[in-house]
Amino acid sequence: MSTHSPSARFLPIGRTGHACVQCRHRKQKCGGFTCGIKCQPCTNRKVNCSFEEEIKDPRHNPYLRIRSSISPSIRRGRSYSEQPEQAVANDSDLMTQISSLNSTNCDDVPSSFLPEFDGGGDSREEELQTQVERLRSRLADLEQRFTKGQTNATGSIHNSQTLASSPFQTPSKLNQLRLSNPSPTHTPINIRSISSSDTHSLSSPQGPITTDGPLKTLNSFHEDESTKAYPGSYFSSCHPNAPFLDVGYDSNIENVRLNSTLLFLSILAIGARFWSASSRTACWLHPRYASLVRLLDAELMRVTLRPRPDDQRLETVQALLLCAHWMPLDASDTVKRYSSRFSESGAWQCLGLAIRWATSLALERSCHLSFQQPQTATRLEFRRFRTMLYLVESDHYLALSARRPSYLNPAPLKEALEVFLRGNYVQNTDIRLAALFKVACAAHYTGCRPSTIESVEAFDKDVQLIERHFLSSLGDRSIDVLSQHFPFTSLRWYRLSYVCAFLDSTDVSQRTGEALTWAIEWASQILFHLSRPCYPAVDGVSRIPIQLEPDPSIVDVMSFAIDHYFVVIAYASFVLVNSWLSNLMDFNLRPHIGRSDEVLSETASGSLLFRLVHVAARTLEAASPSEGHLARRYVPLLHGMAGLISSSDAQVQNLNCEHVGIQTGPSLPSEQQIQSNLGGDLWEMWQQAGLEPIVWPGSVDGVFDT
Structure with a gap:
């Protein structure tokens, strides 16, 4: 040795x-x-x-x-x-x-x-x-x-202040604090003891977190009556839009807090986002919303970069799904204005993290094995299955929207879906969630990228069968508040995005046929559903009113909708306006390949296209406050589209079937007029899509790339 x-x-x-x-x-x-x-x-x-x-x-x-x-x-x-x-x-x-x-x-x-x-x-x-x-x-x-x-x-x-070691502080910040304020003892600090301090603050990647803000709210939860309204606001108004949580279990917010800090903060942040929605004030955000968002960001960063063994649980996946559907709002440094973080790339990042966590937890395999014997399935297994249903559906939903391939395979869950719907822990929203999952399965056959017109037609038939089965399965059972809007929201959007994916990849000669007619029909149905129902005329035929008014029930739903639903409204309007500009239809939504003899309005302000886009803008405007809501990002875009339509008194079109193009006559708006009507954001969106409003070719190249 x-x-x-x-x-x-x-x-x-x-x-x-x-x-x-x-x-x-x-x-x-x-x-x-x-x-x-x-x-x-x-x-x-x-x-x-x-x-x-x-x-x-x-x-x-x-x-x-x-x-x-x-x-x-x-x-x-x-x-x-x-x-x-x-x-x-x-x-x-x-x-x-x-x-x-x-x-x-x-x-x-x-x-x-x-x-x-x-x-x-x-x-x-x-x-x-x-x-x-x-x-x-x-x-x-x-x-x-x-x-x-x-x-x-x-x-x-x-006399020195006690240094609180918070898990939301980065190591570099902790090192600086310890060197600048050395503490002789390192005993655990009760956060309640520092929550009343106004001079001390904790660090965060987005700035200082005052302990009088979110920490006081979190640690005085059972004493603060106003904080109890956070989860109540979420489960009553927001949860039906993304029904993957267990209402009976997760509504006990104290249990959620003990199990997962990230899910707890996510629910609180969404509830604080719609704090004063009932009062219809200029801003619905809670006064402590900015501090709560910084705390959520710090916890999300910790879970992503330095996960602990306690984070290996279902609640982490659920929290990431909430972050993907209701992204936080940030306050400007110079002006007290809030802007949403929502973007397609941001939604994909949160969804990708949720998929990685679900894969590491083997949720898909555990869901399939748990329902081989449904009589022994526990509530936790039902919660896992419901979360995986929504995760798979969201994967295909964003895949169609962003023209990307889906990641998750819905086949294993589809085998146990009927067993899940007959279980003891089924919620009222599970029927609608199962219908959405079936639509995702139908889109998965082509990888969310259809290449033939036959695949689009087959997908439409599958969605029609799913819609009929959904309506018949409701019966006398208690239904959720979104069941009546479901056929004209999610189901129509799946059809529109599916046919637009086909138009994006197909030959130019096939973009003026039946697929374009379907796209115009489904986009107009999405927008028309935002208005009040039409009453039958004397002869029993429904007439579209001259002035479309927003439906109050739709306004209530849109106030708490997920972020991507506002993209659906703007995208449907964009498809119709672009088809009109590309001379594929007139402003009464009549394709040139099959014009009817019905006499409709020949003025731009009275056209169907203008009324649909205008009611969409008014609906988003009525459903959101003037500050602190994502819908306000798309209100000027929709008003710009409506202004573009109304600026032309008559539409000059060449009806030659061999060559379709727009004539640059004096009745069409100039580029300066379009810029003044559209605004900076919409003008940038149109330019990124490859649009040329003055001389537009007889195709829709680059239209569906957004």
Whole structure:
């Protein structure tokens, strides 16, 4: 057995488990923790290596912890509860050592201060440099401890604020706080004790979090009556739009809080988003909404970057789904205005995280196996199955919208779907959720990218069967509030996005046939459903009123709808307006390939196209406050489309079947008029879609790429 020198305890052999945060290079090979050895990538890039700062931190430097635990000159067994005078007396000799060492050249340090080492002739100079660097680190440690002794002598230990170690703080911020405000003890801090402080704040990636804001709300939950309305507002108004939570189980918000902080914060953030919706004020957000969002962001970042074993649960997937469907609002730094974070890429990121967590938890396989024997299925297994149903449906929903392939396979869940619907823990919304899942299964056959007109026709027939089965399965059972709108919202949107996916990938010659007629029909049905129902005329035939008014029941639903539903309304209007501009139909929604002899309005302001787009804009305007709602992003876009239509008194079209194009006559709006009517956001959207309002070719190239 080989012998080891006393210095072997200071120099354990092996690579460190900590890498440079600049280049991820593990420069530490052996011989101690030192900033003298530079990692080559940082040297080449001429950047400061992270080890230069972390060498002074005992949390990252294990050799500082080893030396502190065995050095009698540093650790004397003295507790910080001693009197300040005794602390200064114990540290006086430390200052004497520091003064003597500072007056001595580091190269001429006495050997009594250097640890013993056994080095060879060739490596002796390198080892000596290593010992010098270790000595400098020891000097810095002595100076820091002497500063602590002086602080204790002045009595500031009794007046300094206690440092709260919060899981929502980043390590760099915690390090800065500890260096600027050293605390002698590290006892657990009760958050209730600091929630009343107005001067202390916790760090967050988006800015400081005042402890008087969200932490007071979270930790005084059972005392704050207003906070109890958060989950009530969500489950009564928002949950029917995304019914994947268990109302009977998750409505007990205290259980949710104990199980998952992320899901708890997600529900609170959505509830605070519609805090004063009943009063119809200018802003519905809770006064503490911004602080609550920062707390949610910090927890979401922690779960994503540093997950704990407790995060391996169903609630994490559910929280990510909530974040994907109701993205938070951010306040501007200069003006007190709120803007939504919603974007297609942001929704895909949250959905992708939810899919990764569901895959790591093997939810799909567990759902399939749990319902092989339905009589033994527990409530937790029903919750897993319901969440996976909605996750698979959302995957296909966004895949059709963004023209991307879906990720999840619905086949395993489809085999156990009927068993799930006959279970003991079925909710009223599960029938509608199952219908949506069946539509996703029908779209999965072509990978959400149909290539033939026959596939579009077959998909339409499948959706019609699903719709009839859904309406017949309701019967006398208690239904949810969205059942009556379901055929004209989600089902019509699936058809429209499916046929637009076909028009996007097909040949130009096939874009003026039956597929275009279906797209115009389904887009107009989505918009027409926003208006009040038509009453039959005297002869029993329903007439479309001259002025379409928003339906109050639709307005209530749209106020709490998921973010993507506003994209559905804007996209349906965009399809119709673009088809009109590309001269594929007139402004009464009549395709040129099959014009009827029915006499309709020949004025732009009285056309069906204008009335549908105008009622869509008015519906979003009535369903949202003037500030702090995503619908307000699309209101000027829809008004711009309506203004574009009404700016033309007559539509000049060439009805030649061989060549269809727009004539640049004086009746068509100029580019300056279009820009003034559309506004900056819509004009940018049209330009990104490849639209040319003046000379538009006889096709819809680039129209459905948004």
